[in-house]
Amino acid sequence: MLRDLIIGLSIGSAYSLLAVAVVLIYSSTKVLSLAVGEIGAFALYVALRWHERGWFGWHPSVFVCALLTIVGAGALGLLVERLVMRPMVGRPALDTLVATLVVALLLALSELAIYGINPFAAPSPVGHGTVRLLGATVSATQVTALLLAGFVAVALWLFLTRTSFGLATRAVTGDATVARLLGVKVNRVYVFAWGVGGLLSGAAAALLAPISGSLTPFSLTTALLSALAGAVIGGLDSLGGAIVGSLLVGLVTSVVGSRVDPTTSAGVIFLAVLVTLLVRPQGLLGGARASA
Amino acid sequence: MRPARSRSSRVALALGSTALLALTASGCAARFDRPPPGTQSLDQGGGLPVDQGGLPITPTGQPGTGTTGLTGTTSGTTGVQQGPSTTGGTTGGTTTTGGTAGGSTGTAGGGTTGSVPPGSTTGINGTTITVGLFVPKTGAAPVPATVDAQAQNYFDYVREKGGINGRNVKIKIYDTGSTEAGARTAVQQAVSDGIFAAVSLDRLTVEARLTAELHAAHIPHLVAQLPPSTTIPDDAFYIGMNQLHHGPQIADYMVHNLRKTKVGVIIETDPGLNAARDAFVTRAQANGATVYKNVINPADSDYTAQVNALCASKAETTWLYMAPTPAVNIAVEYRQLCPAQKMTWVGNNISWGFNLVLTPAAGALDGAKVFSPWGGLRDPRYTTFNQVNKEGQTDRDKDIGLAAWGFGQVLAAAIKQAGPALGRNSFLVAMQALKTGTTDQVTGTAMCWPPLDFTGGKRYGSGDRSIVMTVQGTGATAIWATESDYRSTF
Numbered sequence: 003m004l005r006d007l008i009i010g011l012s013i014g015s016a017y018s019l020l021a022v023a024v025v026l027i028y029s030s031t032k033v034l035s036l037a038v039g040e041i042g043a044f045a046l047y048v049a050l051r052w053h054e055r056g057w058f059g060w061h062p063s064v065f066v067c068a069l070l071t072i073v074g075a076g077a078l079g080l081l082v083e084r085l086v087m088r089p090m091v092g093r094p095a096l097d098t099l100v101a102t103l104v105v106a107l108l109l110a111l112s113e114l115a116i117y118g119i120n121p122f123a124a125p126s127p128v129g130h131g132t133v134r135l136l137g138a139t140v141s142a143t144q145v146t147a148l149l150l151a152g153f154v155a156v157a158l159w160l161f162l163t164r165t166s167f168g169l170a171t172r173a174v175t176g177d178a179t180v181a182r183l184l185g186v187k188v189n190r191v192y193v194f195a196w197g198v199g200g201l202l203s204g205a206a207a208a209l210l211a212p213i214s215g216s217l218t219p220f221s222l223t224t225a226l227l228s229a230l231a232g233a234v235i236g237g238l239d240s241l242g243g244a245i246v247g248s249l250l251v252g253l254v255t256s257v258v259g260s261r262v263d264p265t266t267s268a269g270v271i272f273l274a275v276l277v278t279l280l281v282r283p284q285g286l287l288g289g290a291r292a293s294a
Numbered sequence: 295m296r297p298a299r300s301r302s303s304r305v306a307l308a309l310g311s312t313a314l315l316a317l318t319a320s321g322c323a324a325r326f327d328r329p330p331p332g333t334q335s336l337d338q339g340g341g342l343p344v345d346q347g348g349l350p351i352t353p354t355g356q357p358g359t360g361t362t363g364l365t366g367t368t369s370g371t372t373g374v375q376q377g378p379s380t381t382g383g384t385t386g387g388t389t390t391t392g393g394t395a396g397g398s399t400g401t402a403g404g405g406t407t408g409s410v411p412p413g414s415t416t417g418i419n420g421t422t423i424t425v426g427l428f429v430p431k432t433g434a435a436p437v438p439a440t441v442d443a444q445a446q447n448y449f450d451y452v453r454e455k456g457g458i459n460g461r462n463v464k465i466k467i468y469d470t471g472s473t474e475a476g477a478r479t480a481v482q483q484a485v486s487d488g489i490f491a492a493v494s495l496d497r498l499t500v501e502a503r504l505t506a507e508l509h510a511a512h513i514p515h516l517v518a519q520l521p522p523s524t525t526i527p528d529d530a531f532y533i534g535m536n537q538l539h540h541g542p543q544i545a546d547y548m549v550h551n552l553r554k555t556k557v558g559v560i561i562e563t564d565p566g567l568n569a570a571r572d573a574f575v576t577r578a579q580a581n582g583a584t585v586y587k588n589v590i591n592p593a594d595s596d597y598t599a600q601v602n603a604l605c606a607s608k609a610e611t612t613w614l615y616m617a618p619t620p621a622v623n624i625a626v627e628y629r630q631l632c633p634a635q636k637m638t639w640v641g642n643n644i645s646w647g648f649n650l651v652l653t654p655a656a657g658a659l660d661g662a663k664v665f666s667p668w669g670g671l672r673d674p675r676y677t678t679f680n681q682v683n684k685e686g687q688t689d690r691d692k693d694i695g696l697a698a699w700g701f702g703q704v705l706a707a708a709i710k711q712a713g714p715a716l717g718r719n720s721f722l723v724a725m726q727a728l729k730t731g732t733t734d735q736v737t738g739t740a741m742c743w744p745p746l747d748f749t750g751g752k753r754y755g756s757g758d759r760s761i762v763m764t765v766q767g768t769g770a771t772a773i774w775a776t777e778s779d780y781r782s783t784f
Contacts, residue, residue: 005602005606006599009598009599009602010599012598013596013598013599016596118436119436120618120650120651120653120654121618121619121622121623121651121654122654123653123654123655123656125656126630130630130633132630132631132633137606138602139602139605139631139632140598140631141598141627141630141631144598210595210596211595213595213596213598213627214595214596214597214623214626214627215622215623215625215626215627215630215654215655215656215658216619216622216623216626216654218619221595222595224593224594224595225595225596255599256598256599259599259600260599260600260603263563263589264563264589264590264591264594265563265591268591
């Protein structure tokens with residue numbers, strides 16, 4: 003059982019970075035982004051191809067590839083914000099949701115067209131070390147993902163609660179129109195959310211793909227499904243909740259998956275999402291006002 | 295930040311979850327081995343598998359209740375008419391179903407057919423016979439793009455050799471998109487185009503759909519694989535291996551050839567795969583081995599739990615009964631999380647025994663074995679293929695050309711046996727009497743698919759003969775190589 007718990011935490015850690023990206027964008031812009039997975043995946047595809055072919059006479063190392071992925075995904079996030087999301091400011095949530103879904107599909111189809119469906123080798127930027135704990139073996143990549151997600155969550159929380167820009171972000175979240183009247187540059191908040199969300203998406207892709215060793219179109223969107231479940235269970239407006247929820251998803255995946263089967267574990271997770279939406283829509287760590 | 299959540303936000307959230315679920319369920323991962331649920335049992339004809347002496351084929355309608363083998367099956371207006379065969383057995387008979395009018399009896403086939411009415415000549419135009427090749431060029435599990443050029447390769451070579459009875463075959467490719475809906479559309483297009491016959495190589499569910507649609511359109515069909523539980527129509531000819539029999543074969547191979555006593559099997563979450571998995575487990579245990587078994591969701595991107603469990607089981611060899619992507623992912627994760635234990639991975643049929651798969655595996659599949667319909671590219675029997683095939687770019691895409699070359703050989707053999715009076719009727723009769731052996735009857739080169747024998751109403755022409763291939767080299771230079779020739783028992 004302890005072994006399953008450790009494995010579950012390691013699985014959940016892989017989703018936590020994506021979940022944090024989802025929560026950051028949602029809590030700042032009220033947009034539930036389904037494009038987070040593929041933004042990172044697309045950037046990772048480009049970086050890995052660069053690593054493989056050595057464009058401009060340079061074969062970046064795998065670690066540098068990860069950094070390029072993070073930067074590239076951040077830039078892609080900004081591009082999506084400027085070209086797709088900003089013109090949709092003020093539109094119903096359903097419109098923005100569909101827009102992000104379309105962005106995800108376009109990116110995945112582009113990956114398919116350019117790189118094909120066959121798995122693309124994705125080596126780990128932090129090496130192939132492992133950690134053995136209570137009978138379980140987890141990879142250094144998973145440990146890195148968990149540590150990075152925790153660090154990012156704390157850093158973002160401090161930034162959003164201790165800086166004037168963070169206060170401005172919270173004002174925009176509360177009511178964008180009022181915030182604008184009060185002099186807050188709302189577009190800057192959106193740029194921040196999508197830019198940092200993109201960076202996190204890139205980090206998630208750079209660490210998630212190497213866990214299984216390969217990258218395929220839609221694979222990060224599939225992972226996003228689990229991350230989204232974690233974010234909803236933990237609280238869509240809570241960075242800590244995103245991590246806690248993701249870890250819970252990992253635990254269910256491991257414990258139920260090993261004792262029953264993977265289909266049942268997926269069913270349990272989505273049943274938990276449903277129950278959360280019905281009983282406590284703000285999630286485990288979300289704000290009380292959400293249920294009002 | 296804890297903003298109030300609006301009603302529209304909750305709606306969006308629910309829709310988002312639903313959309314992602316639908317996206318995932320639509321099948322993003324590559325799969326060759328996923329049969330549809332609810333198909334009929336393989337066993338028919340008094341409980342005997344149809345490839346082991348079950349009911350004879352009547353080329354239209356239901357299996358006949360007449361006599362053994364290919365016996366004088368003269369059907370009615372839509373049926374196959376077969377006259378006396380020039381060689382063959384001794385038993386005559388009639389079929390009681392399959393056509394609207396009964397016919398005369400004949401003698402058992404086994405060699406070339408005699409004056410067989412050609413039947414429909416759809417797709418035969420002057421000196422050209424148009425045959426459809428149904429493959430996934432797009433979608434979840436596409437074949438290499440060079441399949442277009444490689445598909446015609448064999449018949450270009452046949453043309454150099456003088457053609458077949460004054461004709462040659464033109465291959466027309468149809469893209470299934472790796473989906474059943476795509477398969478339906480592709481068959482509709484093929485019917486509109488008026489193809490003579492069809493060959494297909496796709497994932498199991500798509501193959502099953504193609505088989506049903508082509509049967510409904512009365513188009514003769516050579517199929518590479520089908521779900522173990524599927525009833526094979528009388529105008530479809532299964533030229534790959536029956537996966538139901540692969541389980542025991544692989545179990546025997548692991549114990550007797552690899553000499554392992556701790557074996558494993560991991561399958562995708564699909565009840566259609568259980569029968570072959572269970573047959574594997576039963577045989578392995580009967581052989582005295584301890585068996586680890588597990589299930590994965592092919593849509594998952596992280597198999598840490600299964601890999602940890604596999605590592606803890608101390609299994610020395612494991613059958614990955616799944617599509618290429620999860621197989622590669624599991625092998626990569628295993629190498630990372632369980633580096634101290636050596637594992638020999640085993641695959642089946644055409645699921646992941648392609649050179650293309652070895653690139654993302656990046657050494658994780660080193661030493662793997664696969665039970666394959668064809669051998670490795672360096673196999674001496676494929677010298678002519680390698681010399682003629684200039685369209686395949688590298689080792690990574692040439693083995694799909696090998697599959698197409700083999701399809702061509704089977705087609706050519708049946709077309710030759712059907713004689714100058716070629717039509718769908720005479721072609722079906724020739725297929726039902728087909729025995730290919732190891733040498734191409736048209737070009738004299740080595741056959742690329744297993745020696746086939748469809749006589750006596752056999753539905754699985756290969757008789758479950760497989761070549762075992764092994765991975766030679768590592769990483770970017772790795773390539774599948776022939777380990778042992780066609781055989782049924784290990």
